[in-house]
Amino acid sequence: MKYYPPKYNDSKFHCPNCDVYARQHWAQCYYVLFRTQYKTEINVAFCEHCENLSYWHNDKLIIPSSGTVELPNPDMPDDCKTDYLEAREIVNQSPRGAAALLRLCIQKLMRHLGKKGKNINDDIAELVQEGLPLLIQKSLDICRVVGNNAVHPGNIDLSDNPEIA
Known part of the structure; x- marks a missing residue:
């Protein structure tokens, strides 16, 4: 199967957590300070397959750190x-x-x-x-x-x- 690396705001890609090609749901992170809500520059993608989050700052994947590189071939020594x-x-x-x-x-x-x-x-x-x-x-x-x-x-x-x- 072709590898689709994680890409900001894409609806489907290989999840950086489980490495399965799956649908991703995006949300912006906010914080509350003294009852006022503020937007951050952090977005998260929720993987439908493993139900884990990947964290993005602007358009760059920050967590997990290894997210844009596919796993090694199982035959690799x-x-x-x-x-x-x-x-x-x-x-x-x-x-x-x-x-x-x-x-x-x-x-x-x-x-x-x-x-x-x-x-x-x-x-x-x-x-x-x-x-x-x-x-x-x-x-x-x-x-x-x-x-x-x-x-x-x-x-x-x-x-x-x-x-x-």
């Missing part, structure tokens, strides 16, 4: 899955940290695929020679380059955002 889930959890707070973790995840995955796991670029090239589709190669290369830029001194891009990570 456990050591890779651990890094992926950590990256998923921090992507909104630290896109560079998430990119670095995803790069590490790919390096570990290369070992599971029978590659050396020492030079990701060489490992990806070997997979291409073995028939890896071009789209997957490009995705791996993007993750490799962004991850490298996140961890190597002198190459930090402070403009990285969660969409790039």
Whole structure:
């Protein structure tokens, strides 16, 4: 099934709490001070499936923090899955940290695929020679380059955002 990431004010998407494609009901949060009601910049989406809330500030998802990234494939090796889930959890707070973790995840995955796991670029090239589709190669290369830029001194891009990570 296609993944529909959570999007502000959409009526259906994959819930950031249960990861099920479900209808969402939106409401604005208010607070009362001395019997006067005030609007906040916080909105909530109520998931019909799990009955949990996601919290949004303006148009950005703030709780749960991992909400816009889909869960790992069940076939992902456990050591890779651990890094992926950590990256998923921090992507909104630290896109560079998430990119670095995803790069590490790919390096570990290369070992599971029978590659050396020492030079990701060489490992990806070997997979291409073995028939890896071009789209997957490009995705791996993007993750490799962004991850490298996140961890190597002198190459930090402070403009990285969660969409790039």
